[in-house]
Amino acid sequence: MLAESLEKKSTNAEMILWEIVRRKSFCGKKFYRQYPFFYDITGKETFFIADFYCHEEKLIIELDGKYHQYRLEEDEKRTQILNFLGVRVIRFNNDEVENNLANVVLKIKNNFVK
Secondary structure, three states, X not given: OHHHHHHHOOOHHHHHHHHHHHHHOXXXXXXXXXXXXXXXXXXXXEEEEEEEEEOOOOEEEEEEXXXXXXXXXXXXXXXXXXXXXOOEEEEEEHHHHHHOHHHHHHHHHHOOOO
């Protein structure tokens, strides 16, 4: 339910990137949108919803808007947890996607395991 709600409130940058990675159209890789990760490292299960996730690559793509300027510490902790779980995280701000999409696409490709 929460993931669906977030998808309906997509930012312009999220819609732009989703058009690039959806339907295995990006390097033949399957990406999921608003993908929930459940984990338990403290004895209490919790979750995190990734903006975009490619299971084959174990790669999360996060798009950060202005809201994330105030959540840098929380975002870093979350990234450390996901890295511990074997998932890599790359981040872009919305401006990068909207104004330099070619560079974002190149950085995503460069994060694929070779």
